Amino acid sequence: MLVLGIESSCDETGVALYDTELGLLGHQLYSQVKMHAKYGGVVPELASRDHVRRLVPLIQDVLLQAGRQREDINGVAYTAGPGLLGALMVGAMAARSMAYAWGVPALAVHHMEGHLLAPMLEANPPAFPFVALLVSGGHTQLIKVEGIGQYELLGESVDDAAGEAFDKTAKLLDLGYPGGPVLAKLAEQGVGGRFTFPSPMVDRPGMDFSFSGLKTAVRQAVNAMPEPLTEQDKADIALAFQTAVVRTLVIKCKRALDATGYKTLVIAGGVSANLALRSALEDATRARGARVYYPALSFCTDNGAMIAYAGAQRLVQGEHTKLPVTLRARWPLTELPSPPVVADRSQ
Known part of the structure; x- marks a missing residue:
């Protein structure tokens, strides 16, 4: 399964494509650090607006990098929290719109679960x-x-x-x-x-x-x-x-x-x-x-690869997120459900 992952919880716009058989096929990240530096911290409204500007071009770049078309995508994962609500909304709305238009499942991913699973992207995972x-x-x-x-x-x-x-x-x-x-x-x-x-x-x-x-x-x-x-x-x-x-x-x-x-x-x-x-x-x-x-140093900070991976793991277990869209600025990791157990259909 090929999953598009979108991360927009704070001041970095991340997009990635993860294939459950081939691994990570492409990823792009845009950091807003320079924009926020003069304010001494993240300005939520500016962060949200910049996600709007950067997201679509980054998706196009990742598809080109991976040599894939939108028709190849089997699911779209996005960060649903915790994070800045305005920033989360940008990624969620884009992901849900694409998933609906393409007729594929959407998956709401917990930001910290993405971080927790990021080391799984390495050649020798735990x-x-x-x-x-x-x-x-x-x-x-x-x-x-x-x-x-x-x-x-x-x-x-x-x-x-x-x-x-x-x-x-x-x-x-x-x-x-x-x-x-x-x-x-x-x-x-x-x-x-x-x-x-x-x-x-x-x-x-x-x-x-x-x-x-x-x-x-x-x-x-x-x-x-x-x-x-x-x-x-x-x-x-x-x-x-x-x-x-x-x-x-x-x-x-x-x-x-x-x-x-x-x-x-x-x-x-x-x-x-x-x-x-x-x-x-x-x-x-x-x-x-x-x-x-x-994780690799490039995947320690917020990134789309960890969201794509986390979404892919839940997608293969038959999980997907239904409407309406729910975003959470605060979200305990321990409240996440275990994915449903899917019977082996190969037998």
Whole structure:
């Protein structure tokens, strides 16, 4: 089956074609980062309007890239939440219109399920069951995954998510928008030991996260220093901050593996591109006889490939989304249903 996937939950327009036999055939992504940078964050109305401008040309580019025609498509998947409602509406309306015109099923995909399944696009994907660390935008969650739609929440952030903490700390250091990747790059130039920040909620049981206190500790350190901060000051603070976040995430992942008894860890979402986090998790899992999987760097941030893949997995199980269109700005991943079991018709 060939599925067209559309991602438009925030500030990136992603389109992809996924074939259940041949794999990913084509994908395109347009980022609105430059447009929003001068405002210091995403402006929802501007994001929605830009999705309208970019979506159709990207679909045409992907079809051309894959050498396919619209008549070849068996389903259209789109992000239905969580995300900005206006932005979600653009992708949903386009997807539903195309699906209706082409006479194929439409599939509403959960954005975080797309991230969770993104490592499945790799040549050597993980096998179920596993523990997933989802670190994307406003989400930091540990999920017990037994299969498609079989998700149990083990822990989540009670305030700022890891990605939010990266961006807000970058703003304190005047690193621009989006600041998270810039902060991670700057941390490579940092000198360890000059600053030490706490790793929140690691001294108590459980797998929940909290990063607001860490952000406050960084602000206090910045306020105590003479102005203006030098580039080395910023690099040293960035390194200490990143070290605290990574240590927290690693400790909670180890607890999740212990609690489930699983030997496979999946990390996905924008923060999964952080090389320090990848290295620390590889060391931690190797020491426990476990293994960590993550998506290619190009599929860590929002993209159409993960939506096409997630939609394809539900389509092959006979699932499709009926009218009316329902979009959700907030949508717990654990509320997703398991796909229906389809009998093997080949026998």
